[in-house]
Amino acid sequence: MALAEMQKLKKSLVADEHLNAYEDGFRHNWTKKQILELFKKPFMDLVFEAQTIHRENFDPNKVQLSQLCSIKTGGCEEDCSYCPQSSRYNTEVSATKLMELQRVVEGAVTAKEAGATRYCMGAAWRSPKGRHMEAVCDMVKEVKNLGMETCMTLGMLDVDQITQLKEAGLDYYNHNVDSSPEFYKTIITTRSYEDRLQTLENVRSAGINVCSGGIVGMGEDQSDRAGMLQTLANMAQHPGSVPINMLVPCEGTPMEGQEALDPFEFIRTIAVARIMMPASYVRLSAGREQMNDEMQALCFMAGANSIFYGEKLLCTSNPIQNTDMELFGRLGIEPEKSKHAKAS
Numbered sequence: 586m587a588l589a590e591m592q593k594l595k596k597s598l599v600a601d602e603h604l605n606a607y608e609d610g611f612r613h614n615w616t617k618k619q620i621l622e623l624f625k626k627p628f629m630d631l632v633f634e635a636q637t638i639h640r641e642n643f644d645p646n647k648v649q650l651s652q653l654c655s656i657k658t659g660g661c662e663e664d665c666s667y668c669p670q671s672s673r674y675n676t677e678v679s680a681t682k683l684m685e686l687q688r689v690v691e692g693a694v695t696a697k698e699a700g701a702t703r704y705c706m707g708a709a710w711r712s713p714k715g716r717h718m719e720a721v722c723d724m725v726k727e728v729k730n731l732g733m734e735t736c737m738t739l740g741m742l743d744v745d746q747i748t749q750l751k752e753a754g755l756d757y758y759n760h761n762v763d764s765s766p767e768f769y770k771t772i773i774t775t776r777s778y779e780d781r782l783q784t785l786e787n788v789r790s791a792g793i794n795v796c797s798g799g800i801v802g803m804g805e806d807q808s809d810r811a812g813m814l815q816t817l818a819n820m821a822q823h824p825g826s827v828p829i830n831m832l833v834p835c836e837g838t839p840m841e842g843q844e845a846l847d848p849f850e851f852i853r854t855i856a857v858a859r860i861m862m863p864a865s866y867v868r869l870s871a872g873r874e875q876m877n878d879e880m881q882a883l884c885f886m887a888g889a890n891s892i893f894y895g896e897k898l899l900c901t902s903n904p905i906q907n908t909d910m911e912l913f914g915r916l917g918i919e920p921e922k923s924k925h926a927k928a929s
């Protein structure tokens with residue numbers, strides 16, 4: 586065999602052998618079996634491994650603070666079974682119009698003063714209409730002008746909409762895969778898993794940071810939690826932020842009365858996410874109000890390094906800032922300073 590041919594063959598064999606080691610140095614070829622093996626490790630071993638990886642990539646005593654603002658609440662045409670904003674369910678949430686720019690900016694100023702570095706604006710839409718785009722792009726520009734990072738979650742986006750948001754300066758786009766492909770079908774029928782993946786791929790290609798995660802505690806099994814993390818970690822690039830929400834069972838939704846997940850299983854999910862996506866921000870998202878201080882501390886130990894800050898998520902409540910700062914004080918954790926936003 587000619588030398589050149591041999592070298593080519595060797596190169597391809599080496600590439601096969603190292604399918605794990607993609608260009609970015611992270612694995613994107615996790616199998617369900619491997620992920621379930623992580624889930625099944627003794628708790629202490631799992632959390633130790635996650636904390637070790639966490640320390641290789643982050644300051645373990647810093648947590649990033651994002652504040653949510655619901656810029657358009659309720660009246661959503663989708664049928665997501667967990668969501669109090671779906672118009673299909675009889676919940677306490679009443680529909681509002683798109684919030685005025687001035688109010689959004691006021692909210693961002695208050696959030697910044699309280700220490701948040703990222704402002705996440707969420708709308709209860711399947712996807713934004715053409716007429717909404719100018720208004721949401723103005724929100725991005727104004728919030729960025731305050732020196733904050735911007736994030737939006739507006740549902741599905743087409744390439745043109747993503748381009749407009751990119752031009753406005755959007756830093757992050759949140760769009761969750763929510764669960765495994767199999768379980769997803771049982772909780773949402775009005776749009777497919779593939780639709781979600783397409784939006785995420787378009788966002789990534791446009792150079793906007795992807796924020797994508799899901800919800801646990803919806804009655805899915807461990808294999809679904811593994812499947813959700815498999816989808817996220819096997820993307821061409823790991824999402825920069827991975828929100829892990831604990832279901833908040835809302836009255837009137839099909840998930841009202843859903844039995845709470847074992848807290849240790851939630852912490853395991855955080856730890857496995859940290860191990861699989863070593864350099865992503867893993868956000869301890871919805872459900873913190875239902876967690877005690879010790880559980881939150883264990884989540885940070887397992888590699889969570891971001892939270893939603895402020896007394897309200899979108900429709901449901903969240904711990905008040907003082908409580909969070911008190912907990913941070915007791916744990917010696919400090920809020921992380923902004924990385925992406927321009928200095929104000």
Ligand code: SAM
Pocket residue numbers: 667668669670707708709710711738739740741759760761763798799800830831832833834835871872899
């Ligand atoms: N409408 C947009 C969409 O669905 O893409 C954006 C807003 S939606 C409320 C954002 C995410 O919030 C959902 O994907 C889901 O992961 C999370 N979420 C909604 N209701 C929740 C609940 N009751 N408990 C936990 N997480 C929830």
Ligand code: DTB
Pocket residue numbers: 653669707738759761798799828829830833870871898899900901902
């Ligand atoms: C995410 O993963 N969680 C946030 C944010 N992205 C938009 C929303 C949580 C919503 C919890 C229920 C509510 O308050 O409506």
Ligand code: SF4
Pocket residue numbers: 661662663664665668669670671708709710711740
């Ligand atoms: Fe609508 Fe988003 Fe709620 Fe689904 S999760 S019903 S798309 S607001």
